[in-house]
Amino acid sequence: MKAGLSLVAGESVVPGVGRRPGARRWLPPALVLIAAVGLWQLVTVVFGTSPTILPGPALVVVSTWADRADLAPALATTTVEAVAGLALAVAVAVPLAISIDWSRTARAGVYPLVVASQTVPVIALAPLVVIWFGFGEGPKIGLVALFSFFPIVVGAVQGLASADRDAVDLLRTMRASRWQLLWRVRWPSALPQCFTGLKISVTYAYTSAIVAEYVGATQGLGVYMNAASQAAPRRTDLVFGATGATALATVALFLLVGLAERLAMPWRPPSRS
Amino acid sequence: MSTGTGTALEVVGLAKSFTSDQGTVQAVRRVDMSARPGELVTLIGPSGCGKSTVFNVVAGLEQPSAGEVRIGGSVVADRLGASAYMPQRDALLPWRRVIDNVTLPLVLAGSSPAAARRQVEPLLRRFGLGDFARAWPWQLSGGMRHRAAFLRTVAAEPGLALLDEPFGALDGITRADLQQWLSAVRAELGTTVGLVTHDVAEAVFLSDVVVVLTARPAEVAAVLEVDLPRPREAEDRERASFGDLERRLRHLLREASWASVGPGAAERPPD
Numbered sequence: 225m226k227a228g229l230s231l232v233a234g235e236s237v238v239p240g241v242g243r244r245p246g247a248r249r250w251l252p253p254a255l256v257l258i259a260a261v262g263l264w265q266l267v268t269v270v271f272g273t274s275p276t277i278l279p280g281p282a283l284v285v286v287s288t289w290a291d292r293a294d295l296a297p298a299l300a301t302t303t304v305e306a307v308a309g310l311a312l313a314v315a316v317a318v319p320l321a322i323s324i325d326w327s328r329t330a331r332a333g334v335y336p337l338v339v340a341s342q343t344v345p346v347i348a349l350a351p352l353v354v355i356w357f358g359f360g361e362g363p364k365i366g367l368v369a370l371f372s373f374f375p376i377v378v379g380a381v382q383g384l385a386s387a388d389r390d391a392v393d394l395l396r397t398m399r400a401s402r403w404q405l406l407w408r409v410r411w412p413s414a415l416p417q418c419f420t421g422l423k424i425s426v427t428y429a430y431t432s433a434i435v436a437e438y439v440g441a442t443q444g445l446g447v448y449m450n451a452a453s454q455a456a457p458r459r460t461d462l463v464f465g466a467t468g469a470t471a472l473a474t475v476a477l478f479l480l481v482g483l484a485e486r487l488a489m490p491w492r493p494p495s496r497s
Numbered sequence: 498m499s500t501g502t503g504t505a506l507e508v509v510g511l512a513k514s515f516t517s518d519q520g521t522v523q524a525v526r527r528v529d530m531s532a533r534p535g536e537l538v539t540l541i542g543p544s545g546c547g548k549s550t551v552f553n554v555v556a557g558l559e560q561p562s563a564g565e566v567r568i569g570g571s572v573v574a575d576r577l578g579a580s581a582y583m584p585q586r587d588a589l590l591p592w593r594r595v596i597d598n599v600t601l602p603l604v605l606a607g608s609s610p611a612a613a614r615r616q617v618e619p620l621l622r623r624f625g626l627g628d629f630a631r632a633w634p635w636q637l638s639g640g641m642r643h644r645a646a647f648l649r650t651v652a653a654e655p656g657l658a659l660l661d662e663p664f665g666a667l668d669g670i671t672r673a674d675l676q677q678w679l680s681a682v683r684a685e686l687g688t689t690v691g692l693v694t695h696d697v698a699e700a701v702f703l704s705d706v707v708v709v710l711t712a713r714p715a716e717v718a719a720v721l722e723v724d725l726p727r728p729r730e731a732e733d734r735e736r737a738s739f740g741d742l743e744r745r746l747r748h749l750l751r752e753a754s755w756a757s758v759g760p761g762a763a764e765r766p767p768d
Contacts (some may be wrong), residue, residue, distance in 0.1 A: 294498045295507045390585070390586055393558055394582060395605065396558060397556045397557065397577055397580070397581070397582040397604065398577065398578065398602045399578035399606070405604055409590065409600075412591075491592045491594075492591075492635075
């Protein structure tokens with residue numbers, strides 16, 4: 225949630241830090257992280273906590289690495305679900321946003337339903353989806369898309385509406401068609417907010433895929449974590465390891481979207497924050 | 498690039514009111530104006546008097562409540578595209594390079610991007626933007642942005658260019674510089690221009706004819722012919738004849754503002 229909130233404001237995660245060179249930007253959070261991990265290790269050593277309750281970070285890293293042959297395919301499956309789900313969300317959200325921007329009827333008829341769709345507990349839908357569509361990856365992709373299309377639609381609708389009125393009028397005086405207005409002015413104006421929505425969705429994508437897998441799946445991180453937590457003895461270390469892998473994968477996907485954002489909008493001045 | 502006789506623009510008895518939930522507001526009561534080919538005609542008036550509304554109607558962005566607009570001698574119902582329009586802010590598209598902003602009217606009209614670029618490249622070089630053709634708009638100063646916006650306006654060689662307070666957002670030095678530049682470009686291209694401004698010195702320096710409007714709802718208060726010789730240089734601003742015209746125009750503007758502080762003044766919305 226923290227990531228989602230700060231990203232709405234812009235690219236910089238900490239206000240005022242965005243323009244500084246890499247090291248000064250990454251060093252403070254890295255130091256905090258190292259201190260926290262150190263403290264964690266210290267607690268497990270000093271209090272001698274049971275590894276089935278709270279394994280230390282060193283143990284987590286060692287056993288996760290040892291189990292990489294099982295973890296890697298699980299991570300791959302969930303990554304496919306998360307990325308395909310996001311792609312599906314974009315593919316649905318963008319035309320939907322354009323039609324909402326385009327037609328009064330769509331705005332009146334569809335937009336409230338889009339908002340209302342967010343009140344449906346998607347987690348509660350997961351069992352239904354399994355009942356209807358089975359244990360495969362397709363239903364997970366659908367659930368991820370359902371989870372993540374909302375921020376993209378809202379971002380795109382707001383972005384399309386934010387187009388500079390002067391520019392729109394100018395193109396009208398050049399006899400631009402509706403499509404030309406959309407393609408030349410509204411869509412490029414909407415891109416920044418689309419990407420903001422997509423970045424928020426990225427932070428949900430792995431989580432929603434994993435939740436969907438908990439309910440019923442044959443592969444993936446959700447299955448992996450479930451198995452680890454129900455093994456005898458419990459493999460709490462592997463649960464932690466899978467959680468860490470999920471976090472790293474989410475960060476990687478997030479950075480990838482940031483890169484795509486920069487490539488999609490080469491016209492923006494560098495080091496904007 | 499209209500040549501020949503007749504009028505490039507003729508506005509007859511134009512009125513415009515806007516109706517909203519709050520009621521009806523009359524922005525323009527009655528405006529008549531005309532421009533011969535190659536002339537620069539200026540609308541000047543108190544801030545918020547409805548000058549821009551007149552241009553929005555002429556450009557086809559709004560329909561008049563009454564009156565007629567003739568462009569190139571004929572009444573066109575759908576005037577969009579009949580003239581070229583330059584809005585108050587430069588409205589350069591941030592995602593198009595400078596040259597691609599200038600080619601915009603050509604590309605929208607169906608030119609291929611490459612052909613349109615070939616067509617405007619000499620224009621950019623000739624008028625001081627050659628080195629900036631490949632730059633993004635954010636890399637340009639305010640003055641350069643306005644030059645690009647003006648070249649975009651004339652790129653398709655319109656019979657009439659409408660400039661709505663084109664230099665309003667610029668500092669004094671840049672503005673004087675751009676007025677000089679505009680004067681030179683226009684002398685070379687021969688474009689007929691309608692200009693909206695509230696800057697007396699700008700009106701005198703650039704215009705052939707100045708139409709003075711009253712405060713809202715706008716009416717024509719006076720028409721002033723500016724008979725200064727062309728080409729006009731920056732030093733011409735120091736001449737006595739220039740100062741005389743400025744004084745007369747300022748006087749007409751004062752009278753125009755007073756004229757409207759009559760019975761209807763209390764109804765005027767604040768602006």
